Amino acid sequence: MPSKMWESLGFRENPYNTKPLNISKQDVELLMGRENEQIDFLTAIESEEQGIFVLSGVPGVGKTSFLNVQQFLLESGEADFGPRLLAARQLCPIQQYDEPKFIAQRCIQSFCKSIEEYCNITNKSVPSETSKVSAWIHQNKPATINFGLSYLGTGVTAGREVHLPSVQSTTFETLAEIIETLSLEVKNKLNFEGSFIVLDNIENLQDDELSQCLTTFRDTLFTIPNIWWILIGQSGLSSLIQSTNPKVFQRLSAGIELKPISVENLIKAVDIRVKTFHETKNNGSSLITKKVYLKLFESSNGEIRFVFKYCQNICIKLVQLIRKELVEKNQKMTVESFNRLMGQHLIKNQIDDDFSHTCLNVIVREEFEGYYHSTEEKQILKRIGELGKVNSKDFKEFSEFGIKTMQDFTQNVLIKFREQQLLLRRQEGKKITYELRGISVFAMEYGLLNE
Template sequence: MWDELGFRDNPYSPKPIHANEEGSELLVGRDSELRKLMTYIRASDTHPTLEGPNGVGKTSLVSVAGFRLLREFEEGKPGAYIPLSAPFQLTSEDTLQSFKQRVLYAVAQQFISRSSLLKEKGYSVPNDDEIDQWLNSPLFHLTGGGGSLAGFGGNATRSTAPNSSSGFSESGFVSTVKRWLDECFPSRAAGGFICVIDNLELLETSRGARELLEAIRDELLNISGLRWILCGARGIVRSSASSPRLQGVLAEPIEMKPIDDASAEQALLKRIEVYSIGNSNPPVEAEGFAHVYRIGNRNLRNALKYCEDFSMWAHLEGGLTENSQDKLKLIEAWMAETADKYERDTSGVGNRAWRVFDDLVAQGGAASPSEYEQFGYETQQAMRPQLKLLEDANLIESAVDESDKRRRTIVVTSRGWIVNYKRSGFEIS
């Protein structure tokens, strides 16, 4: 489909952009946040954090920051800041031990991947052949009664045994990786591996996030040679970072707000330019994208998702045209029809719930449960049935955080904003 339209790939993909030259080019409207993040990684003794709505572009920003720092190191700038291959996510099922194992395994793998680069730049690195053999073989070598890894431990007697836990069956593994990090990155200025914890809100409450982050503070956040970035939504990063045990460890969050309308149009134009392989015919052009972006309360990921859905529909229905005004009218009509269909699916929502919804939209689409009086209720419990109806209709998302009632954990969903477009008479604020 995209080839027929003159593209080598989907220009409306809602996935985070990649940590490469293309991703760096596609990041539009984030110069200030990117400069702040890269400066914190290089210069601060605290770990940077990002706070912003889901879909605002936090993961993309982190990817590009890591890519640019690595490229600068390759080009000769001091400081080896090397991102791990993928971000981590914490869930309520994670334990300190399981998370530490995942992190240090990824660090060991990255030592293998970047060994040549680090050696070329004069860094002290462990023997990557021994690391690779030990981590990625179904067997690990036992020397006497203890394992041998890159010269750590052991005596003259050798045997083999199943490597049953991906490199973590040896008690000395943690201390060995820490030693590698100490030797490779003897100071903060020397750099370190960039580790990302994404979607911190998956821990559901700021208490859960704080407890796990406090547990990993000394075990991981204070390890030499690891630079952490924490990302989250709904105020969970700010709440977690306010813990006395984490102050001085985590920096104040860099606030990620939606990019302005002009930058959103430029982001779309850049995607069309980068992915075009000739005389392309984009189903949604800049003006149509801005229309969708505003309807969805300026959520970049959701706007791209709806443009992708529209493109698939228009292609399959044979409704594509090359005239820009006709394209704009068609996407406007499709969005109106989508909004009408979504509203028809909300038959279970009564008038009292709609009043809560409209009030929530009027104050920007996010609120704390403790703000129940602003919605005309005497208690939080009294408002809860109306929130449940809105949740069941997928108009809002709601979470309870008993440890921090200030967190704005009631938010309008993507579908909710589309329904609001219909309820407002197809007007865009």
């Protein structure tokens, strides 16, 4: 739906939308700088009928966008090579303290939803057992499902009929059989070669929980025919699995650690979004200058989502300012009056850099002050910034702030600031480092850590 705010700035839609790219044809060309990774991914998926693929990278690097584009290409048959697989239109989110059985239940919910959405988009009937499973998993009432259905020619050979108790009372082994039944229907009823199931944010589990989950899945869910399991997590996920569960690591089919795209590809990404969403198609330009959005890119360690978020926020600040000025001057909010005032802030159809930096200062200050950090906490963040990177063993560097143990430093500083998205966590095997991230980089630059 068109946005009046973006229309007032010359765009049909928000060119700085921070949401992941969709599983759709129109979003394929918006993915920039991932040609090599695309070949690696599609080749790995083509190599086996089922498997486990690890997709990792720092927050905001574009993992979900990358995966969604690949899913569209494979599902639609538009990929240069690779099998036709049903896309996971609903990811299975992993939450802290999740047990394997709860995750399996959520996988069923996500799988059913993906099948139903595909059928809705293509005007196909939802397969019969999928409909039964979907009703069972959502209503939490006993149901009867046919396991092991096979389709030969025009006939149907039934497996065994199973009476399912409530969701909570169903065993893990039965949940695995349900997923296999859904997989069979996707293949035989919807004519796909297989399906994707995606476990998202798997690093939310503690190391021992992750190891337990993967061990449980190793010889059960991960062996279901025609299912490609995609494990999405933060940087270093493959090496974490290798160090915590070598047997599962040996089962991994492949993996990609997505690195930030290059500056050149960021510029292309902005340009293609402007071209796609500007009202004039080919004659528009980014409202935010290259100098400003490259500064955002550098400060965020290459987080595309961070860049687009603050480009969007600067544009919102501009519109707010103009509308407030019109109210103060008792002028009607017409297109003409809005454009006249907007012109005072634009240089060659782009927002003046000084105005952009002033907006950033205000935005960062507002967000940072919302954490209500104490003076000591700000000083700790500043020290981390001065050191560049820290790990748990660096706790002695912070003794003047009353930090006496490694555990205290890890739990009450590093993990806390990371959860507030002020620190970036990098992992290689069991080695973990932290550094300032995004807004905290700007907070240090703007002197907010000195206040």
